[in-house]
Amino acid sequence: MKLIMAIIKPFKLDDVREALTGLGVEGMTVTEVKGYGRQKGQTEIYRGAEYEIHFLPKVKVEVAVAADQAERTVEAITAAASTGKIGDGKIFVVDLENAVRIRTGETDDQAL
Amino acid sequence: MNKRLIVPGLAAAVAMMAAPAFAVDAETAYILNSFSFLVNGALVMFMAAGFAMLESGLVRSKNTATICLKNITLYSIAGIMFYLVGYNLMYMDVTGYIGTLMPWAADDAAALAETGADFEAGYASSSDWFFQMVFVATAASIVSGTVAERIKLWPFLIFTIVLTAVIYPIQGSWTWGGGWLTEQGFADFAGSSIVHSVGGWAALTGAIILGARKGKYGANGSVHPIPGANLPLATMGTFVLWLGWFGFNGGSVLALGSAGDAIAMATVFANTNMAAAGGVVAAVILTQLVYKKVDLSMALNGAIGGLVSITAGPDTPTLGSAILIGAVGGAIVVFAVPLLDKFKIDDVVGAIPAHLLCGIWGTLAVPITNTDASLITQLIGVVSIGAFVVVASAIVWMALKLTIGIRAEEDVEDMGLDKVELGLEAYPEFGRGAHSI
Numbered sequence: 001m002k003l004i005m006a007i008i009k010p011f012k013l014d015d016v017r018e019a020l021t022g023l024g025v026e027g028m029t030v031t032e033v034k035g036y037g038r039q040k041g042q043t044e045i046y047r048g049a050e051y052e053i054h055f056l057p058k059v060k061v062e063v064a065v066a067a068d069q070a071e072r073t074v075e076a077i078t079a080a081a082s083t084g085k086i087g088d089g090k091i092f093v094v095d096l097e098n099a100v101r102i103r104t105g106e107t108d109d110q111a112l
Numbered sequence: 113m114n115k116r117l118i119v120p121g122l123a124a125a126v127a128m129m130a131a132p133a134f135a136v137d138a139e140t141a142y143i144l145n146s147f148s149f150l151v152n153g154a155l156v157m158f159m160a161a162g163f164a165m166l167e168s169g170l171v172r173s174k175n176t177a178t179i180c181l182k183n184i185t186l187y188s189i190a191g192i193m194f195y196l197v198g199y200n201l202m203y204m205d206v207t208g209y210i211g212t213l214m215p216w217a218a219d220d221a222a223a224l225a226e227t228g229a230d231f232e233a234g235y236a237s238s239s240d241w242f243f244q245m246v247f248v249a250t251a252a253s254i255v256s257g258t259v260a261e262r263i264k265l266w267p268f269l270i271f272t273i274v275l276t277a278v279i280y281p282i283q284g285s286w287t288w289g290g291g292w293l294t295e296q297g298f299a300d301f302a303g304s305s306i307v308h309s310v311g312g313w314a315a316l317t318g319a320i321i322l323g324a325r326k327g328k329y330g331a332n333g334s335v336h337p338i339p340g341a342n343l344p345l346a347t348m349g350t351f352v353l354w355l356g357w358f359g360f361n362g363g364s365v366l367a368l369g370s371a372g373d374a375i376a377m378a379t380v381f382a383n384t385n386m387a388a389a390g391g392v393v394a395a396v397i398l399t400q401l402v403y404k405k406v407d408l409s410m411a412l413n414g415a416i417g418g419l420v421s422i423t424a425g426p427d428t429p430t431l432g433s434a435i436l437i438g439a440v441g442g443a444i445v446v447f448a449v450p451l452l453d454k455f456k457i458d459d460v461v462g463a464i465p466a467h468l469l470c471g472i473w474g475t476l477a478v479p480i481t482n483t484d485a486s487l488i489t490q491l492i493g494v495v496s497i498g499a500f501v502v503v504a505s506a507i508v509w510m511a512l513k514l515t516i517g518i519r520a521e522e523d524v525e526d527m528g529l530d531k532v533e534l535g536l537e538a539y540p541e542f543g544r545g546a547h548s549i
Contacts, residue, residue: 045405048450049461102290 001096001108002070006061007035007089009080014060020063020082023072028112029062039087059091064096066109140367147240148377152363155356156205156246160187162352163253167260168538169346170409170461175261176341176538182256182265186272190249193277198248199241202281206289210282216241234367243363246297247307248276248284250360252313257461259318261338262525263531267518271508275314279504283310283497286531298493299485302364304424304474312468313501316457316460319446321509322518324458326525334451343408350412354388357419361426380426384419387426387438391418394442401445409462410446416466417441421474426483437477441470472498 003030008016020028034055041054065073074091081090101111127158136144164183168176204212218238223230252272259268286293287523300306327336340346361384381493395414399407418438422429431436448465457464475494479485512518523533531537539545 044339045403045407046339047407047409048399048403048446049335049337049453051337 001067001099001112002067002073003094003096004061004063004070004073005064005078005092005094006063006077006081007033007058007091008061008077009083009087009089010057010059011081012081013061016061016077017081019076020073023069023076025063025065025069025073027063031060031062032058033058037087037090057089064099066110077087114308115351119127124376136369138231141367142233144368145235145366146239147381147507148233148363148365148368148373149243152242152359153239153246156186156243156250157244157356159250159353159356159360159451160184160253160353162349162356162416163250163257164349165345165352166259166275166349166412169342169344169349170257171260172338172528173539173543174339174530174537176530177534177536178265178529179256180538182260182268183253183282185269186256187249187253189269189272189275190252190525191245192271194245194248195280197277198281199244200279202244202284202337203289206291208292208295210287210291211289219353234369244288247303247360248261248280249281250278251307251311251314253314254308254463254467255318258315258459259322260460261528261529262520263318263322263447263522264516265511265529267516269514271314271318271505274508275505279314279501279508280307280310283500286497287493296492297484297486297489298306298483299478299490300475300493301427302361302418302423302425302526303479304471305494308420308423308467309471309475309494309497310501312471313498314465314505315459316464316468317505318518319457319464321513324456325460326522328458329453329456334453335450340409343421344408345414350415354385354415354419357384357388357423360384360390361376361423365427367503376427382431383426383434386434387422387432387441388415389417389418389420390435390438391421391445392441394418394439395446398443398446400541410449413445413462413466414443416462417470419468420470421477423471424474425478425482425485428478430481433481437474437480440473440477444469444473 006016010032010060016044017028034057036055039056041052043045043050044053045051061077074093077091088106099107099111162184164180167179167183171179188238193293194216197213199216200214201211204214204216218236218241220237220321252275255275256268256270285291285300287300287306288294288340301510316330325338328338329335358381360379362377365373365380368377391414395417399405399410418441419443421432421437445462445465448469449462452459452464459465472494476487476490478490479487509518520529520532537545
């Protein structure tokens with residue numbers, strides 16, 4: 001199993017959800033996060049004075065999938081979350097050791 | 113010039129000019145004059161809500177409840193002090209520089225019962241008291257926005273007591289009480305200087321003695337903006353102030369007992385609106401040109417700046433002149449805000465540019481459209497009122513600073529005044545509030 005963590009632009013969340021639902025992904029966890037990458041934040045202006053926003057608001061989507069589904073999932077997220085402009089975000093994939101569905105006690109691929 | 117005593121004279125003079133067959137009788141004029149004071153005064157009262165919303169929008173959410181509390185309390189204190197001390201100090205037997213020290217009481221109900229119909233006064237005395245009272249509250253509201261987010265609650269309220277009981281009424285007596293500035297011919301129709309600059313001078317003095325908010329200015333002269341929490345609320349507050357201003361300037365015609373009065377009040381309403389419009393458009397265009405982005409908070413300040421600019425003489429300009437007078441006010445705001453930052457004077461809501469500087473401009477602009485006013489006399493008024501208010505406020509601020517202290521402790525400022533002074537939050541269920549998940 002793989003855990004896929006995608007940091008995306010907040011307004012792309014619905015596109016990503018739709019794309020993943022289309023792939024048969026059964027669930028996901030979404031968190032509002034802040035951060036920066038190479039873009040290094042942005043400049044805003046208030047009452048004539050500029051100031052730096054270092055941490056920009058993003059959304060983190062976490063999806064657990066069977067190992068053989070990981071590549072398709074990553075491709076789907078990449079396609080759905082892309083605007084081609086700076087700040088589109090990143091996707092991290094890590095190995096997932098175990099999974100349990102709390103209600104039934106099912107484990108691993110059965111629990112996804 | 114004399115804000116209280118002019119009424120019977122003006123009403124009578126206008127009545128004489130009008131065709132006698134159509135002039136209303138004395139009792140009808142008395143009723144309409146009183147009605148004007150009451151309705152316009154109620155509009156001015158609502159400006160207290162405008163200030164509360166404007167300031168709530170431009171502070172951070174950790175200080176919102178405190179600024180709301182300050183606004184409703186200062187409005188209440190202003191009324192109580194104006195009853196106990198202020199009104200008679202401003203209007204009763206003014207000797208030139210000061211009136212009489214005694215509480216105010218209405219005397220006309222008993223007189224009406226005793227001697228019957230006598231409408232020489234021109235209006236019910238409580239209607240006049242109410243109208244004058246809401247003006248002193250406006251002056252006090254101006255101070256709270258500038259010194260927000262770092263002043264302790266109680267010292268601020270004590271300052272409000274002195275401002276509304278003593279400082280405002282004494283300088284007010286010079287002009288509207290029939291004192292020495294009236295004798296000089298000083299013209300300030302609804303209070304560009306007497307109300308707005310007075311609040312602005314007290315705010316400026318307070319901001320300097322109090323110091324800037326923590327983190328506003330860097331060591332090397334850098335400015336770190338502290339954006340307001342809720343710009344829709346600030347916008348709403350500005351619209352409420354704009355609405356209230358029709359009462360502020362319109363009611364200052366002081367009479368509605370004849371067609372002449374009605375025309376004057378209508379002219380004032382129209383000019384007041386156009387000056388605000390000029391202030392907004394000037395601020396919008398100038399911020400686009402100067403900063404490459406339109407600044408909403410300065411557009412809001414531009415409205416206030418335009419309104420303050422027209423307040424000293426809303427009766428004489430044409431609509432076109434009113435727009436230009438207001439537009440200069442909007443320009444003053446755009447250029448004065450960064451200038452204050454250069455001097456490290458931290459004015460949270462922009463009250464110093466909008467009320468003080470535009471108040472000075474508006475007072476000096478009166479002779480442009482009013483041939484009865486002179487620039488020299490206007491200048492004497494601006495300087496003498498400014499000097500008195502700066503010295504008197506500085507004494508009070510310093511006395512408070514050296515005794516109970518005016519500045520919130522550093523950790524209180526970090527945590528927010530709401531949690532420490534009030535023990536609550538304005539938005540407990542939202543954002544980082546304690547009741548949110």
